[in-house]
Amino acid sequence: MNTPTTSEERKFRLTPEERSSWDENGYFVRHDVFTEEENDLLTQVADDIALGKIPFPDHRIFQSALVRDGKVEASGIYAMHSIHQMNLYSPEFLERTRDPRLTDPVVDILGPDLLGLNSLYIWKPPKIGLGFPWHQDRWYTRPQFKTETTVGTWTAIDPSDIENGCLYVIPGSHKIGILEHVELEGSQQQEFKQAEGARDEDGVAVEIPPGSVIFFDNRILHKSTDNKTERFRRSNIAHYMSAKAERVQHKNVKHIRPVMWVRGKIYPTLSNEVYRDVLPFSESE
Numbered sequence: 001m002n003t004p005t006t007s008e009e010r011k012f013r014l015t016p017e018e019r020s021s022w023d024e025n026g027y028f029v030r031h032d033v034f035t036e037e038e039n040d041l042l043t044q045v046a047d048d049i050a051l052g053k054i055p056f057p058d059h060r061i062f063q064s065a066l067v068r069d070g071k072v073e074a075s076g077i078y079a080m081h082s083i084h085q086m087n088l089y090s091p092e093f094l095e096r097t098r099d100p101r102l103t104d105p106v107v108d109i110l111g112p113d114l115l116g117l118n119s120l121y122i123w124k125p126p127k128i129g130l131g132f133p134w135h136q137d138r139w140y141t142r143p144q145f146k147t148e149t150t151v152g153t154w155t156a157i158d159p160s161d162i163e164n165g166c167l168y169v170i171p172g173s174h175k176i177g178i179l180e181h182v183e184l185e186g187s188q189q190q191e192f193k194q195a196e197g198a199r200d201e202d203g204v205a206v207e208i209p210p211g212s213v214i215f216f217d218n219r220i221l222h223k224s225t226d227n228k229t230e231r232f233r234r235s236n237i238a239h240y241m242s243a244k245a246e247r248v249q250h251k252n253v254k255h256i257r258p259v260m261w262v263r264g265k266i267y268p269t270l271s272n273e274v275y276r277d278v279l280p281f282s283e284s285e
């Protein structure tokens, strides 16, 4: 299994400006990467999963309770929050994960041989979509994979701005090492812990229009805020790792993170566990 990986064949390589922003700040933004129609296709699949029209493993689907003044409302209203590991089950999301518009720049950062880690779709519904605390994604992958860093790509489906809960980053924080992450109190958003010592005043809001992509080093401190508008703030996030990474064998790791082939070679260290195509729903990983 091979895709072209030479620089001549890669149309969407890093520009020198993107490279210097990557090195200095730990992220860069590329505009007009995907069209509305292309994003609509992902939205349709995600909505169909949410509505139960496409089967998907329950343990990959997260919902948010309605929260007011920091308290979960007794009304029992829940809204879709996120779905994880989209590319393990959805051919459309797998195709997006392998799209050279996402992977060409990542090849310049991680090398030609890439595996996909988590691929998420996040809703952040009007008024009740919750933010994520400051965190470093590497804190989550470090116990499982020996590799310097991984790369995240964050594609806006809707306009993403301060009012509806866009992504914030702390530029340069990919160089400070991985901070301790602690349990969050007072919120029902249970997916992420809080990085200790990250300060709001150092954060920069990364507001982007639909179809634009934020490429970010998974050691960078990032967060997002609640959606205070009547609009959705939906996004698709695909994470990548070098195929040369090695699995850390920890006995007490609760959930083994699955890896999907994206492009280039597969190495013996992970070859037994790399998924090469979408799984039938019945085959829960």
Ligand SMILES: O=C(O)CCC(=O)C(=O)O
Residues within 6 Å of the ligand: 120, 122, 131, 132, 137, 165, 166, 167, 222, 223, 224, 225, 235, 237
């Ligand atoms: O999309 C968001 O609001 C935050 C997502 C995020 O922080 C992540 O996927 O690591």
